[in-house]
Amino acid sequence: MLSLSPRQLATQVLNFALVLSTAFMLWKGLSIASNSPSPIVVVLSGSMEPAFARGDLLFLWNRGLDTQIGEVVVYNVKGKDIPIVHRVVRRFGGGSTPLRLLTKGDNNAADDTELYARGQDFLNRKEDVIGSVVGFVPFVGYVTILLSEYPWLKQAMLGLMGVMVVLQRE
Amino acid sequence: MHSALVRVQNVFGFFTTVAFVVATIVALSVVVTPQAPSASVKLRNVQVVRGRPHYYSTKREEYAHIKFDLDADLTSLFNWNTKQVFLYLTATYPSLDPREPPSQAIIWDAVLPSLSAPLHHNQYIHPAKNGKASKGKKAPYPPGEIHLAAQRPKYQITDFSGKLQNRTDAVLELGWNVQPWVGALTWVNYQDFGVWKGLNGGKSKVFQFPEIRKRKEADLKTEKGGEGNRGKPA
Numbered sequence: 001m002l003s004l005s006p007r008q009l010a011t012q013v014l015n016f017a018l019v020l021s022t023a024f025m026l027w028k029g030l031s032i033a034s035n036s037p038s039p040i041v042v043v044l045s046g047s048m049e050p051a052f053a054r055g056d057l058l059f060l061w062n063r064g065l066d067t068q069i070g071e072v073v074v075y076n077v078k079g080k081d082i083p084i085v086h087r088v089v090r091r092f093g094g095g096s097t098p099l100r101l102l103t104k105g106d107n108n109a110a111d112d113t114e115l116y117a118r119g120q121d122f123l124n125r126k127e128d129v130i131g132s133v134v135g136f137v138p139f140v141g142y143v144t145i146l147l148s149e150y151p152w153l154k155q156a157m158l159g160l161m162g163v164m165v166v167l168q169r170e
Numbered sequence: 171m172h173s174a175l176v177r178v179q180n181v182f183g184f185f186t187t188v189a190f191v192v193a194t195i196v197a198l199s200v201v202v203t204p205q206a207p208s209a210s211v212k213l214r215n216v217q218v219v220r221g222r223p224h225y226y227s228t229k230r231e232e233y234a235h236i237k238f239d240l241d242a243d244l245t246s247l248f249n250w251n252t253k254q255v256f257l258y259l260t261a262t263y264p265s266l267d268p269r270e271p272p273s274q275a276i277i278w279d280a281v282l283p284s285l286s287a288p289l290h291h292n293q294y295i296h297p298a299k300n301g302k303a304s305k306g307k308k309a310p311y312p313p314g315e316i317h318l319a320a321q322r323p324k325y326q327i328t329d330f331s332g333k334l335q336n337r338t339d340a341v342l343e344l345g346w347n348v349q350p351w352v353g354a355l356t357w358v359n360y361q362d363f364g365v366w367k368g369l370n371g372g373k374s375k376v377f378q379f380p381e382i383r384k385r386k387e388a389d390l391k392t393e394k395g396g397e398g399n400r401g402k403p404a
Contacts, residue, residue, distance in 0.1 A: 046398070049252075049286065049290060049292055050281060050288075050293065051253075051349045052285070058174060068357065069258075069260055069275075069276060070256070070258055070276070070345045070346075070358075071261075072347070072348075087274065089276040090273075090275040091274050091275075092265065092330035093271040094271045095265075095267075095271055096269060096270070100330060102275075104395070106279075106281065106292065107397050107398040107399055108397055108399040109394075109395065109399060109400045110400075122330065135354045136352070136353075137193070137352060138347075138351065138354065
């Protein structure tokens with residue numbers, strides 16, 4: 001079972017590396033096509049219920065710089081790295097002045113003014129927004145939430161995958 | 171070769187393939203489903219008051235409280251792939267700088283669930299006919315049909331510049347976002363796209379923001395929505 005020749009072992013390692021790099025290339029290719037640093041995101045909070053629940057997968061597109069009111073955008077708060085998925089409820093400017101947006105989660109009674117950086121009352125479309133939602137698949141992303149909330153799951157999954165690879169050699 | 175593990179793998183692989191194909195077909199079927207939405211929006215009353223954006227802010231801004239009438243037939247937006255329709259009414263008015271595009275702010279919104287969506291506290295409950303409290307669980311109209319008179323706004327809006335009084339050429343516009351069970355999100359279309367007819371109506375007559383006058387506190391109550399998070403935004 002474990003008596004692999006060096007050549008077979010090298011082939012296995014190469015196959016594995018090929019799978020990983022193909023996945024990476026697909027991800028980066030999608031990133032470039034959509035012009036977003038993170039073209040697929042998982043919904044982490046319940047602030048957009050009942051439209052998006054925790055664990056839904058969202059597809060982002062960042063080439064529409066003239067974000068309309070009512071669109072759902074994903075943005076990072078200045079200085080923090082937490083992406084927030086909320087809906088645009090106000091828009092100002094967009095010609096020669098920068099496009100300013102105010103966002104609000106559907107399930108939040110208040111708009112996002114409290115979430116923005118100190119002294120910031122509106123989002124700047126070019127600087128803060130990393131994409132707007134164009135499509136969605138329900139529930140598929142829940143695995144990533146489980147992986148981040150229960151770190152031992154990561155070890156368990158990797159262990160399981162390792163066992164499967166070894167078992168499949170026979 | 172025929173071990174249980176291989177069989178499980180084959181079944182799982184087949185399941186994901188079928189699920190993917192069915193989801194794609196459902197998502198694409200929406201394109202060929204006809205839609206013919208119509209709506210009529212009327213301004214009832216607009217008042218402008220002075221207020222603060224948050225309690226600790228020192229700047230005072232001008233806020234508009236806009237009451238409206240809305241009659242809409244959006245039942246054709248609800249097909250088998252519709253989970254909900256997020257309906258919103260915006261106030262659109264020209265920017266202070268004439269070269270900029272118009273400014274927009276949402277004054278009222280509602281989450282209209284389809285009949286297949288599970289119950290959620292944030293869904294809109296249409297007030298019953300004749301203004302009586304809704305009797306029991308029966309909705310007065312099918313999903314997508316709205317009849318509201320003298321509806322209070324959910325949000326009092328302000329402009330980026332802080333000035334709203336006496337500004338002219340404002341319009342109330344209806345918009346929506348159709349949330350599917352799977353596939354692409356779609357927004358309001360005023361143009362026809364194939365079998366999807368553009369929205370018929372949906373814009374109010376042009377109005378002007380009045381100047382600030384002293385008004386009774388009770389006149390400026392806003393509508394409370396069904397949002398679950400009432401404290402700090404999640």
